[in-house]
Amino acid sequence: MLCKRLIACLDVRDGRVVKGTNFTSLRDAGDPAELAARYDAEGIDEVVILDVSATLEGRRALARTIEAAASRLFIPLTVGGGVRSLDDAAALFDAGADKVSVNSAALADPALITRIASRYGSQAVIVAIDAQKNGDGSNFRVFGRSGSTDAGRESADWAREAWDRGAGEILLTSIDRDGTRSGFDLPLTSRVSRAVPIPVIASGGAGTPEHFVDVFTKGDADAALAASVFHFSEHAVSTLKQTLAAAGVPVRAC
Amino acid sequence: MIAIADYGAGNLTSVMKAFRACGADPRIVAEANGLASARAIVIPGVGHFAATASLDDAWRAAIRGAFDRGTPLLGICLGMQWLYEGSDESPELTGLGIFPGRVARMTGDVKVPHVGWNTLEHSSASPLLEGIERGAAVYFTHSYAAPPTTECVAVTTHGTPFAAVVEAGNVAGMQFHPEKSGRAGLRLLKNWMRDAV
Numbered sequence: 001m002l003c004k005r006l007i008a009c010l011d012v013r014d015g016r017v018v019k020g021t022n023f024t025s026l027r028d029a030g031d032p033a034e035l036a037a038r039y040d041a042e043g044i045d046e047v048v049i050l051d052v053s054a055t056l057e058g059r060r061a062l063a064r065t066i067e068a069a070a071s072r073l074f075i076p077l078t079v080g081g082g083v084r085s086l087d088d089a090a091a092l093f094d095a096g097a098d099k100v101s102v103n104s105a106a107l108a109d110p111a112l113i114t115r116i117a118s119r120y121g122s123q124a125v126i127v128a129i130d131a132q133k134n135g136d137g138s139n140f141r142v143f144g145r146s147g148s149t150d151a152g153r154e155s156a157d158w159a160r161e162a163w164d165r166g167a168g169e170i171l172l173t174s175i176d177r178d179g180t181r182s183g184f185d186l187p188l189t190s191r192v193s194r195a196v197p198i199p200v201i202a203s204g205g206a207g208t209p210e211h212f213v214d215v216f217t218k219g220d221a222d223a224a225l226a227a228s229v230f231h232f233s234e235h236a237v238s239t240l241k242q243t244l245a246a247a248g249v250p251v252r253a254c
Numbered sequence: 255m256i257a258i259a260d261y262g263a264g265n266l267t268s269v270m271k272a273f274r275a276c277g278a279d280p281r282i283v284a285e286a287n288g289l290a291s292a293r294a295i296v297i298p299g300v301g302h303f304a305a306t307a308s309l310d311d312a313w314r315a316a317i318r319g320a321f322d323r324g325t326p327l328l329g330i331c332l333g334m335q336w337l338y339e340g341s342d343e344s345p346e347l348t349g350l351g352i353f354p355g356r357v358a359r360m361t362g363d364v365k366v367p368h369v370g371w372n373t374l375e376h377s378s379a380s381p382l383l384e385g386i387e388r389g390a391a392v393y394f395t396h397s398y399a400a401p402p403t404t405e406c407v408a409v410t411t412h413g414t415p416f417a418a419v420v421e422a423g424n425v426a427g428m429q430f431h432p433e434k435s436g437r438a439g440l441r442l443l444k445n446w447m448r449d450a451v
Contacts, residue, residue: 005370070267074272075393076434098268198367198369199365199367199370223370253391
């Protein structure tokens with residue numbers, strides 16, 4: 001049976017993990033490669049490196065970060081943040097990324113999805129969607145540029161278009177829940193997951209193991225992504241997988 | 255040496271890295287005639303079956319010749335599918351036809367593409383599966399699959415059962431990505447290398 005995936009997200013700026021971790025066993029908790037390897041050993045199913053560098057020097061550091069992380073990982077590695085062109089994507093693949101995630105650039109130029117998918121395959125293209133509930137709660141609007149600009153699209157519609165243009169997966173982040181630790185946005189996740197035949201990765205709001213159980217059993221998610229809940233405790237991944245298995249959610253044994 | 259056939263279908267970095275992690279010294283071979291000296295050949299591949307159009311007459315002759323000489327072959331994902339007679343994904347193309355049958359779109363009340371970790375169910379004993387527990391999970395990403403025929407030594411089910419690991423004589427295939435399948439994936443590659451090289 002196809003397992004539900006747990007994905008650890010590392011926000012990286014200038015080659016360093018932003019926010020760091022409490023892992024006392026790591027020599028350098030800010031080193032993305034060391035943290036990624038640690039998650040792999042603990043049983044995480046995938047790793048996402050999200051580059052939040054604002055400077056050119058920071059972006060140049062990204063290729064080295066990916067190379068270092070990829071050299072120690074034998075599970076899928078996705079890299080996102082600032083991918084604006086096929087050349088940007090190519091540089092990430094060359095450095096060792098298995099998939100790239102595109103967000104704002106795909107909103108501005110949807111054909112970018114097709115260009116990357118045509119060269120590297122749909123399995124290598126994730127379209128990231130940042131969504132926020134509208135005023136009356138009847139649908140979820142898409143926001144670009146790190147959640148600051150209304151893209152003029154509805155989330156399920158944009159997910160369908162992204163799939164149609166060649167996206168292999170959707171990374172769906174709830175702006176309302178992001179950072180709140182109050183649980184994933186189940187109506188949003190379910191709505192988008194049912195709209196497309198490709199996997200939907202739920203993001204934003206993870207705080208407790210029960211939140212993960214809910215997003216898989218009620219939110220129709222295929223995978224769930226989190227950062228801080230994995231960063232701040234040892235054995236978080238294996239404990240979480242035990243909780244999921246006990247709730248009847250199929251997971252890969254650690 | 256283990257030759258990794260680079261016929262233009264995608265990124266080979268992770269395949270190279272995984273073989274190196276298994277203690278091998280793989281070489282990327284970008285010309286069909288470079289396969290003549292190989293002790294074992296890996297045919298990788300991701301994406302659409304149309305990409306196998308790059309496996310032209312020269313590549314076909316080189317790989318068929320290696321097969322006839324008894325050189326071990328391993329097809330990964332699309333590379334495995336190409337070892338069958340053909341695929342419904344690109345009906346105008348023909349595969350190498352070492353394995354009988356055609357590759358067809360996955361069906362059932364499930365999402366396609368099939369992306370993520372799914373479990374292997376051993377269907378017959380094989381040295382390839384040594385150390386791989388029943389139910390071990392490996393990483394898949396594909397929309398088309400081969401039927402579970404007699405060459406199949408491990409089956410995976412997504413909607414319906416399909417061939418996950420196939421083996422016949424000097425040819426093996428893995429529908430998943432062993433290079434992305436953690437410890438289980440590396441063990442499968444080591445098992446293949448042990449018997450192949």
